[in-house]
Amino acid sequence: xxxxxxxxxxxxxxxxxxxxxxxxxxxxxxxxxxxxxxxxxxxxxxxxxxxxxxxxxxxxxxxxxxxxxxxxxxxxxxxxxxxxxxxxxxxxxxxxxxxxxxxxxxxxxxxxxxxxxxxxxxxxxxxxxxxxxxxxxxxxxxxxxxxxxxxxxxxxxxxxxxxxxxxxxxxxxxxxxxxxxxxxxxxxxxxxxxxxxxxxxxxxxxxxxxxxxxxxxxxxxxxxxxxxxxxxxxxxxxxxxxxxxxxxxxxxxxxxxxxxxxxxxxxxxxxxxxxxxxxxxxxxxxxxxxxxxxxxxxxxxxxxxxxxxxxxxxxxxxxxxxxxxxxxxxxxxxxxxxxxxxxxxxxxxxxxxxxxxxxxxxxxxxxxxxxxxxxxxxxxxxxxxxxxxxxxxxxxxxxxxxxxxxxxxxxxxxxxxxx
Numbered sequence: 001x002x003x004x005x006x007x008x009x010x011x012x013x014x015x016x017x018x019x020x021x022x023x024x025x026x027x028x029x030x031x032x033x034x035x036x037x038x039x040x041x042x043x044x045x046x047x048x049x050x051x052x053x054x055x056x057x058x059x060x061x062x063x064x065x066x067x068x069x070x071x072x073x074x075x076x077x078x079x080x081x082x083x084x085x086x087x088x089x090x091x092x093x094x095x096x097x098x099x100x101x102x103x104x105x106x107x108x109x110x111x112x113x114x115x116x117x118x119x120x121x122x123x124x125x126x127x128x129x130x131x132x133x134x135x136x137x138x139x140x141x142x143x144x145x146x147x148x149x150x151x152x153x154x155x156x157x158x159x160x161x162x163x164x165x166x167x168x169x170x171x172x173x174x175x176x177x178x179x180x181x182x183x184x185x186x187x188x189x190x191x192x193x194x195x196x197x198x199x200x201x202x203x204x205x206x207x208x209x210x211x212x213x214x215x216x217x218x219x220x221x222x223x224x225x226x227x228x229x230x231x232x233x234x235x236x237x238x239x240x241x242x243x244x245x246x247x248x249x250x251x252x253x254x255x256x257x258x259x260x261x262x263x264x265x266x267x268x269x270x271x272x273x274x275x276x277x278x279x280x281x282x283x284x285x286x287x288x289x290x291x292x293x294x295x296x297x298x299x300x301x302x303x304x305x306x307x308x309x310x311x312x313x314x315x316x317x318x319x320x321x322x323x324x325x326x327x328x329x330x331x332x333x334x335x336x337x338x339x340x341x342x343x344x345x346x347x348x349x350x351x352x353x354x355x356x357x358x359x360x361x362x363x364x365x366x367x368x369x370x371x372x373x374x375x376x377x378x379x380x381x382x383x384x385x386x387x388x389x390x391x392x393x394x395x396x397x398x399x400x401x402x403x404x405x406x407x408x409x410x411x412x413x414x415x416x417x418x419x
Contacts, residue, residue, distance in 0.1 A: 032061035051081035068104030115146045127154045329356020343401035354380045372417045
C-alpha cells in the first residue's frame, strides 16, 4: 500500500520487516515477491547498490521457482539496476540473458524485454538491430510508449524528423498517463531544437512543466487526503485506547475485589479451622487435667463429692465432644475409602475428617506439617486422597464433584505452599 501511494520509506520499512519474517520459511514464492518489491523501491529511491542486491536475489528466487516469466522479469530488473549504476555493459548482458527465457514467458514479459533490448541497442547507435526488436507485438501493445519512443528516437537520429515528429505527436494524443506525456514532450522539445524551431520547443517545455505542475498538485491533493485520513485514524485510535484503558481499569478493579474477597474468605476459613483444631487440642489437654484432678481428689478422701461430680461432668462433656468429632471423622474417612462423594460435607464434617486423620496417621501428618505451610482443610483432604488413599485425578474429581482441571489447579496451589 505504501509503495502504491509513493511513500517509499514506509514501504521499505514494511518490506524489510517482511523479509526478516520470511527468512525461516521455505516459501520461495513469497520471498520472490518481497525481493522484487525491495528491488523496485530501492530503484525508485535511487539506491543503486541495494537495487542491484535485491534484483539479484529476485533472479535467484525466480530460477528456484523455474518460472520463465519471472526469470525474464528478473533479468530486466537486474539490467535496470545496473543501468542506474551507469554500468551499461552489465545491464546489456543481463537483457540478452533474459532473451534466452522468452519462449516460456508470457506476452507482457516478452514485449517489455524486447523493448528494453531495442532501447539498449539504440543507445549504442546500432539502429538496425534495435529495429529488429521493435516488432509488431511490441508496437501494438497497450503500453507501447517505450517501443514507440525508441523508434521515434531512431528516426530522429537517422534524420527522419517528420516521421519522428509524427510518432511523438501520435503518442502525445493517445497517451493519458502524465509521466509518459512528460517524457514525450521532452523528446519533442529536443526534436524542435534540432530543427531550430525554438518557439515550438519552448512551447513543449511549457507543456512539460504544466503536466509536471498538475502532477504535483494531484500529489499534494492526495497527500492532504491522506493526512486527513491519518488524522481521523489517530483520533479514533486515541478514543479506542481511552475506552480500552477505562475498561481495563474496571476489569483490574473487579479482579482486585474478587482476589480480596477470596483472600478474606480463605483467611476466615483458615481462622475457623484453626479455632476448631485449637478447641480439639484444648479439649484433649483439659481432659488430661481433669483426670489428674479427679484422681488426686479421690485419693485425698476429703469431702469433695460436689467438686468431683462437677469435674466428671466436664470430663464426660469434653470426651463426648472429642468422640463425636472422631466418630464423624471416621465416617467421612470410611466414605473416602469406599470412593463415595463427599462434596456435600459441611465445613465441620471436613474438619472432623482432618482431625481424625491426624490421630490415625500421626507420622504422615507431621510430615505434611513440616513440608507445607498454611494448608486449608480442603487441601489437607486432597492430600489424604492423593498420598494416603492413592486416588488418581479422576477419582479425586469424582469424590469432590469437580472437573479434572480443578484437581490440577488444587495440586498446583498445594505445591505453591511448600516450604
